[in-house]
Amino acid sequence: MITEKRDHARDKHRRSPSVQVWPVVASQIPDLVDIAAECFPDWQPQSLDWLVMIDVAHIWVAIEGDRVVGFMIYDADNDYVRLRSIAVTKSHRRHGIAREMLDTLFAQRIFARIGQVKCRCREDRLDAHLFLKSIGFVYFGLEHRAYPGGETAYWFRLKPEGQS
Ligand SMILES: CC(C)(COP(=O)(O)OP(=O)(O)OC[C@H]1O[C@@H](n2cnc3c(N)ncnc32)[C@H](O)[C@@H]1OP(=O)(O)O)[C@@H](O)C(=O)NCCC(=O)NCCS
DSSP states (O other): OHHHHHHHHHHHOOOOTTEEEEEOOGGGHHHHHHHHHHHOTTOOTTOTHHHHGGGTSEEEEEEETTEEEEEEEEEEOSSOEEEEEEEEOGGGTTSSHHHHHHHHHHTSHHHHHHOOEEEEEETTOHHHHHHHHHHTOEEEEEETTOSTTOOOEEEEEEOOTTOO
């Protein structure tokens, strides 16, 4: 089922040939920070925990020309990969760029080894919920007061192919 969804999504979403997904380099951090500020309303420039995570997290950027148009951040626990954040700048949404970034994650050895991916997102981020569901993620729980403003988080997971 998940496989079908992934294949379907891959068929539907052909990224712009000019968009590439690469590990971030230091000179791209300001663009990444700008996209984070645009996409996450409660993000503050001083909330540089993103950057502190660089040493432990994997940070990838989607690039069009020399412009960063999206990013994803993930790290790994013992039994799952945690997708900490994924975002695409507003002008470039619905072009398959987030899907392409997740395909990059699915191609990593860490995903092949662990298989399961989890992520949480704010309950009011309908766009993100629909995106995750389109990939094959399923909702499995709530986390109350998950964010500094007290908002609830929805948890989603994508299981390894072949598991129900
Ligand atoms: C969620 C987000 C990353 C999706 O990025 P994107 O590059 O636009 O997503 P894609 O183009 O790869 O979308 C793939 C599919 O997901 C679904 N989808 C994505 N955004 C959607 C939306 N706003 N409404 C409905 N479905 C949506 C669709 O099925 C879409 O396929 P389609 O365009 O052929 O209908 C982007 O909307 C974003 O940055 N949101 C703000 C940040 C955020 O909430 N991040 C998630 C935190 S976990």
